[in-house]
Amino acid sequence: MSEVIEHYVSEHASLKDVLPGNDLSWLNESRDAALQQLSTQGFPTLRAEDWKYTSIRPIEKRQFKLAQEVGHSVDATSINGYLYKDLDCHLMVFVDGRFSAPLSNLGDLARGITIKDLSTALREDSDVLKTHLCSAADMTRNGFAAMNAAFMSDGAFIELDKNCVVDLPIHLMFLSTGQHEELTSQSRILILAGDNSQAKIIESYHAQQDSVYFNNITTEVKLGRNANLEHYKVQEESKKAFHVATLQVDQQRDSTFTSHSVSLGAQLARNDINSWMGDEGATCNLYGLYVADGRQHTDFHTRIDHAKPHCSSNEYYKGILDGHSRAVFNGQVHVHPDAQKSDAQQANNNLLLSKDAEIDTKPQLEIYADDVTAAHGATVGQLDENMMFYLRSRGIDYNSAHALLVYGFAHSVIEKMSLAPLRKHLESALVSRIPNAGQFSDMVED
Amino acid sequence: MLEIKDLHVSVDGNEILKGINLSVGTGEVHAIMGPNGSGKSTLSYILSGKDGYDVTAGSVTYEGKDLLEMETDERACEGIFLAFQYPVEIPGVNNTYFLKAAVNAKRKYQGLEELDAMGFMKLMKEKMPIVEMKQDLLTRSVNVGFSGGEKKRNEIFQMAVLEPKLALLDETDSGLDIDALRIVANGVNSLRNEERSMVVVTHYQRLLDYIEPDFVHVLSDGKIIKSGDKSLALELEDKGYSWLDKSA
Ligand SMILES: Nc1ncnc2c1ncn2[C@@H]1O[C@H](COP(=O)(O)OP(=O)(O)OP(=O)(O)O)[C@@H](O)[C@H]1O
Ligand SMILES: [Mg+2]
Numbered sequence: 001m002s003e004v005i006e007h008y009v010s011e012h013a014s015l016k017d018v019l020p021g022n023d024l025s026w027l028n029e030s031r032d033a034a035l036q037q038l039s040t041q042g043f044p045t046l047r048a049e050d051w052k053y054t055s056i057r058p059i060e061k062r063q064f065k066l067a068q069e070v071g072h073s074v075d076a077t078s079i080n081g082y083l084y085k086d087l088d089c090h091l092m093v094f095v096d097g098r099f100s101a102p103l104s105n106l107g108d109l110a111r112g113i114t115i116k117d118l119s120t121a122l123r124e125d126s127d128v129l130k131t132h133l134c135s136a137a138d139m140t141r142n143g144f145a146a147m148n149a150a151f152m153s154d155g156a157f158i159e160l161d162k163n164c165v166v167d168l169p170i171h172l173m174f175l176s177t178g179q180h181e182e183l184t185s186q187s188r189i190l191i192l193a194g195d196n197s198q199a200k201i202i203e204s205y206h207a208q209q210d211s212v213y214f215n216n217i218t219t220e221v222k223l224g225r226n227a228n229l230e231h232y233k234v235q236e237e238s239k240k241a242f243h244v245a246t247l248q249v250d251q252q253r254d255s256t257f258t259s260h261s262v263s264l265g266a267q268l269a270r271n272d273i274n275s276w277m278g279d280e281g282a283t284c285n286l287y288g289l290y291v292a293d294g295r296q297h298t299d300f301h302t303r304i305d306h307a308k309p310h311c312s313s314n315e316y317y318k319g320i321l322d323g324h325s326r327a328v329f330n331g332q333v334h335v336h337p338d339a340q341k342s343d344a345q346q347a348n349n350n351l352l353l354s355k356d357a358e359i360d361t362k363p364q365l366e367i368y369a370d371d372v373t374a375a376h377g378a379t380v381g382q383l384d385e386n387m388m389f390y391l392r393s394r395g396i397d398y399n400s401a402h403a404l405l406v407y408g409f410a411h412s413v414i415e416k417m418s419l420a421p422l423r424k425h426l427e428s429a430l431v432s433r434i435p436n437a438g439q440f441s442d443m444v445e446d
Numbered sequence: 447m448l449e450i451k452d453l454h455v456s457v458d459g460n461e462i463l464k465g466i467n468l469s470v471g472t473g474e475v476h477a478i479m480g481p482n483g484s485g486k487s488t489l490s491y492i493l494s495g496k497d498g499y500d501v502t503a504g505s506v507t508y509e510g511k512d513l514l515e516m517e518t519d520e521r522a523c524e525g526i527f528l529a530f531q532y533p534v535e536i537p538g539v540n541n542t543y544f545l546k547a548a549v550n551a552k553r554k555y556q557g558l559e560e561l562d563a564m565g566f567m568k569l570m571k572e573k574m575p576i577v578e579m580k581q582d583l584l585t586r587s588v589n590v591g592f593s594g595g596e597k598k599r600n601e602i603f604q605m606a607v608l609e610p611k612l613a614l615l616d617e618t619d620s621g622l623d624i625d626a627l628r629i630v631a632n633g634v635n636s637l638r639n640e641e642r643s644m645v646v647v648t649h650y651q652r653l654l655d656y657i658e659p660d661f662v663h664v665l666s667d668g669k670i671i672k673s674g675d676k677s678l679a680l681e682l683e684d685k686g687y688s689w690l691d692k693s694a
Contacts, residue, residue, distance in 0.1 A: 257466065272513075385497065390534035393494050393546035394604065395522035395555065408538030409588070415538065442563065443543045 001039055001163035007041060012150055014431060015066060015205065022121030027129050036141045043143040049143070051359075052327040053360045054270055054299045059242050064154050064184035066316045067096040073179055079103055081230070082173055082206045085420035088359050089171040089202070090115055093189030094155055095294035096177055097185020097215070112164030114157065118188060121157035129157065129274040132222065133190060144244045146268075148218040153187035158190070160197035162224070168421060169200040169232075169325075184207050187217045191231075195224035195252075200419060201231050205265070207238035210357040217245040223255035225279075230258045232422060236429070237265035239294065246272040253279035260417050263290040263298050264427060264433065270299040277304070277311040288317040291433060292325035292357075299328040304344070306335040306369075312343035319350040320406060322435070332364040341370045346376040350408055351383065353435075383409075403436040407443070410434075447472045448513075448612060450495075455485075455492055455502035456549040462488045464668035465504070466483070470612070473640040477654055477679060478647045479688050480665035486647045488663070490614040493645075494528040495521050522548075523555035529601040529618050531647075536588035537553030541600070542570070544588050545607055546664055554606060573606040595626040600635045604674050613637070613644045619653040631656030651683040664690055 001009070012035050021027045037349055044051040074095050083091070091113065093103035099117035106115055114125070122129055139149040172189065191201060205215065215237065223229055236357050237243050243266040249257050263269050275284045290298045304313045319327045333344045344367075350359045361378040383405045391401035407430055414426050427444040431437045448470040455463035462485045471478055478486055492499055493506065497516035508512040513521065536544070550560040561569065570584070577599045589597050598618050604612055615634065619627055620694065634657055638644065646657060654662075654676060662678040663670045664687065672678065672690055682690075 027452070060511070129475055254448065347627075386534050387536050389496050389518065390536065391544070391548075392518040392523055393496075393528050394544070395519050395610065396547050396549040397519045398517075400547065404539055404544070405536070413539035440543075440547070442591065443540070 002042060002059050002060075003065060005039055005042055008147065009035060010117070011066065015151075019067075019145045019151065020119035024126055024130075024181070026068050027122065027133075030134050031150050031152070034146045037139055037146040038143050038150055039138075041143050042148060045082060046215055048142070050330070051299060054268070054297065056268070058268060059244075062182055062212070062214070063183050065180075066151065066282040067098055067180065067183050067185065072204070073101065074100070074175065074177060076103060078174065078208070079173065082175060082204065084171070084421040084425050086321060087169065087171070089169045089420065091171045091173065092117065094154060094172070094174045094185070094187065094215075095348060096153055096183050096370050097187055101257040107168070108165070110159035113166055114159040115170060118152065118155040118157060124137065125157065125159075128159070128192070129190070132192060132220070133188070144216055145160070145218060145246055148188060148216050150247075152188045152340065153186045155188035155190070158199075158201065160193045160199055160227075162194040162196060163199045164194060164362070165314065166199040171201055171202045171204065171377070174203070174205045174215065174239065176207045176211065176215070178207060178209030178213070178238070180214055182214070182423065184214040187215070189217070189219040191219070191221045191229070192225045193221070193227040193229050196226045199230075200230045200424065201229065201232070203232070204234045205237050205243065207236075210238045210240055212240045213238070214242040215244070219245070219247045221247070221249040221257065223249065223251045223257055224342065225252045226254040228256045230418065231260070232417065232419065233259070233261045234422070235261075235263045235265055235269060239267055240267045241267060241295065243269040244266070245270070247274070249275040249284070251275060251277045251279070251282040254281040256283040256285075258285040259287065261286075261288040263288070263300070264429060266436070267295065267322070268297045271301070273300070273302045275304050275313075276307060277313070278307050280308045280310045282311045284311070284313045286313070286317070287413055287416050289410055289431070290317075290319045290327055292319070292327055293322035294325060295323070296325045297327070298325070301328075301330045303332040303334065306333070306339040306342040306344065308336075309340045309342065311337065311339065313345070315346040316413065316416070317348045318409060319348075319359060319432075320353065320410060321350065321359060322353040324354075324355050324356045326358045327360075329359070329361040330364065331362070331376070333366070333374070335365075335367040335369050335372055335374070337368040340371040342369060342372045342374070344372065344374040344376075349409075350380045351380075351406065352380060359391070392435070399436045399437065403440065406434045407431065407437055416434060417425075447509060449507040451505045453492070453500045453506060453527065454609055455488060456500045457498065461490070461502070462668055466670060468663065468670065470643050472643055474661065475644045475646060475657060475659045477659035477683065478645060478665055479662065481680055484665045486665055487545065487616055489647070490647060491590065492530060493614055494518060494526055496521070504590045509596055519551065523552050524610075527593055527605050527608055527610030527613045528617040529598075529605060529613065531616040531620070533589050533597040533601055535590045537590050539588050540582045540664045541586055541588045545570070545604060548604070549607060564579045564647045569607060573603065576604045576636055578629050579603045594621040595623065598622060598630055599626065602630050611642060613642065614647075615644060616645070616647045617649065619648055619650055627652065628656070651679050654679050666690065
C-alpha cells in the first residue's frame with residue numbers, strides 16, 4: 001500500500017463514526033469493501049488504458065483531508081455571486097463538501113419530489129438508498145470510484161415519483177472556501193427519476209479562493225420509463241483544484257437523458273460520463289465544452305451503451321485550448337449485438353489557439369449490430385480562414401474577428417441549453433475568458 | 447476611385463488573372479461578365495484582400511492609395527464591400543451582433559462615436575425594408591441555415607447598413623427566384639448614388655435589367671477581352687461568349 005493510500009485508510013478509520021449513515025450496517029459493509037478495493041487497486045496509473053493521457057500524480061502527491069465541521073464560515077450574501085441571475089430554483093448549497101442547511105433554499109416542493117442531503121436521506125429513506133446507492137457507479141472501476149464509495153461524506157438525494165414534473169430547476173451548488181489547506185470532498189449524488197417524470201438538475205462547482213483542494217464526485221442517475229432529465233454541470237473550480245467526477249446513468253425504455261457539461265476550471269479535471277440505455281426507445285444526448293489555458297489539463301471520457309434496439313445517442317463536444325493546456329476526449333459508443341435500428345452520432349471539435357496546447361481525441365464507435373446509423377468525427381485545428389476573411393471583410397480587425405469566432409465556436413454548444421440564465425452566465429464567462437473578447441460583453445443575450 | 451493596372455495574380459504558381467486593366471470612376475456601375483472559371487471571383491477577392499493569392503505584377507489604386515498594401519479590415523473601413531458569391535456561415539455568432547461589431551469597427555476607424563444598442567436598432571429598422579429583411583434572420587447565427595436567397599439578401603442588407611463607397615457584388619443574383627431577384631436588385635438600385643461605385647459580377651442580363659450598368663466588361667481566361675456599354679450585355683445574352691473568343 002502506498003503512503004497516500006495509507007493516509008486515506010487511516011483518515012477513513014478516524015472518520016468512521018462521523019460519516020453519514022454510520023449506523024447502517026449495509027452501508028458500513030459497502031464502505032469497507034470500497035476501502036478494501038482502494039487499498040488493493042490504488043489510484044489509476046498511466047498504464048491503464050483509460051488513463052494513459054492523464055497523470056494523477058499531482059493528486060497522489062498530496063494527502064487531502066475531509067472537512068470535519070459543516071461550513072458555517074460562509075454567509076448568505078457571499079453565495080449570491082454564485083447563483084445564476086434570474087434563475088428560480090430549488091437550491092442546495094454544499095460548503096467544502098458539507099451540506100449547509102442555512103445557505104440552502106429548497107422553497108416549496110411540489111408533491112412527489114424529494115430533495116434531501118445525504119445524511120438526512122440515509123436516516124429517513126435508508127431502504128430506498130440501500131437498493132440504489134452503490135449499484136450503478138461500479139466502485140471497482142477505478143480507485144476514485146472506490147474512494148468515493150468508501151467515504152461518501154455528503155451529497156444529495158433527489159427522487160421524483162412517477163409522473164412528477166418539476167417546474168423549477170434543482171441547483172446543487174458546491175463551493176470550496178479555501179479556508180483550510182488541501183481539503184477533499186467526496187460527494188455522492190443520487191437521482192431517481194420515476195416513470196414519466198421530468199426535471200432539470202444543475203451541479204455547479206465554485207471556489208472562493210485560488211486554493212488547492214480535491215473534489216471527487218459520483219453522480220448516479222436512474223431514469224424510469226419515459227422519464228426526461230436534463231443534467232447540467234458547470235465546473236468553475238479554482239485553477240489549482242483537482243476535480244474528478246463520474247456521472248453514471250441508467251436509462252429505461254423511452255427515457256431521455258441530456259447532459260450539458262462545461263469544464264472551465266481546475267488544474268486537473270477528469271469527467272467520466274457513462275450511460276446505459278437498457279431498453280428500447282431511449283435517447284441520450286451528451287453535450288460538452290471544455291476551455292483550458294495555462295497548464296490546465298482536462299479529460300472527458302464518455303461511454304454510451306446501446307443495449308437494445310431503437311435507441312439514439314447524440315454526442316457533441318467542443319474544446320478550446322490555449323497556452324500549454326492539454327485535453328483528452330475519449331468518446332466510446334458501444335452498440336450491442338441486438339441493438340438494431342440504433343442511431344449514434346458523435347462529434348468532437350477542438351480549437352488549438354497556441355502551438356503548445358495539445359489534444360488527444362479518440363472517438364470510438366464499436367458496433368456489433370448490422371442495422372445501425374452511426375457517424376463520428378473529430379477535428380483539431382485553428383479557426384476557419386474563410387470565416388476570418390468574411391468577418392474582416394466587414395471591417396472587423398484580426399483580433400476581434402478571432403475573438404468572435406472563438407466565442408461562436410463555444411457558443412454553438414452553449415446554445416443547446418434550455419436554461420437561459422445558465423446560457424447567459426456562460427456567455428459572460430466566455431467573454432471574460434477568451435482573449436480580446438471583453439469588448440463584446442454587450443453580446444451576452446438579454 | 448479604383449484603378450487596376452496590368453494585374454497578374456497566381457495561386458500556387460497557376461496564373462489566374464493575366465493582366466487586368468480596369469478603371470472605375472466615382473458613382474459608376476461596371477458589370478463584369480464571363481464564363482465560369484474566368485477569374486471574376488478571384489478579382490473580387492484580390493480587391494477585398496483575401497489571403498492566398500500572389501500578385502505577381504501590376505497595381506491597384508483605390509482613392510489614390512495602394513490598395514494591395516492594406517489589410518482586409520482596413521479596406522472595409524475605407525469603404526470597400528464585397529457581397530460574396532458564397533456567403534460564409536458562422537455558427538454561434540449572432541447575425542445582429544456581427545453587424546453591430548462591423549458597424550462600430552467602421553465608425554471607430556472613422557473617428558465616430560460607436561453606436562449603442564438603441565442607436566444600432568434604429569439603424570437596422572431603417573435599413574431592413576431595403577431588402578425586405580426578415581427579423582428572424584437577424585436573430586440567428588450568421589448565414590447558418592439560411593436559404594441561398596436569404597444569404598444573398600443578408601449580403602445586400604449588410605451593404606445597406608455599412609454604406610460602402612465601392613461595392614463588389616459577386617453573383618448576387620445567382621440562385622435567386624424572380625421575386626427574390628426583384629427584391630435584391632431593387633435593394634441594390636436604391637443604394638446606387640453619385641458617390642457610390644459598384645462592380646457587379648453576373649452571368650445574367652436579367653440583373654442588368656434592374657441595375658443598368660454604365661460599362662460592361664467581359665472577363666475570359668484572366669483577361670478583359672471586351673468592354674462596352676450596356677448593349678454589350680444584351681449581345682452576350684444573345685450570342686454567348688464563344689462569339690467573342692472567335693472575334694478576339
Ligand atoms: N484558391 C485556389 N486554388 C486553386 N485554384 C483556384 C483558387 N481560386 C481560384 N482558382 C481557380 O482560378 C480560376 C478562376 O476562379 P474564379 O473563382 O475566380 O472564377 P469565376 O470567374 O468567379 O467563376 P464562376 O463564374 O464559376 O464563379 C478557376 O479555374 C479556379 O479553379
Ligand atoms: Mg465566381
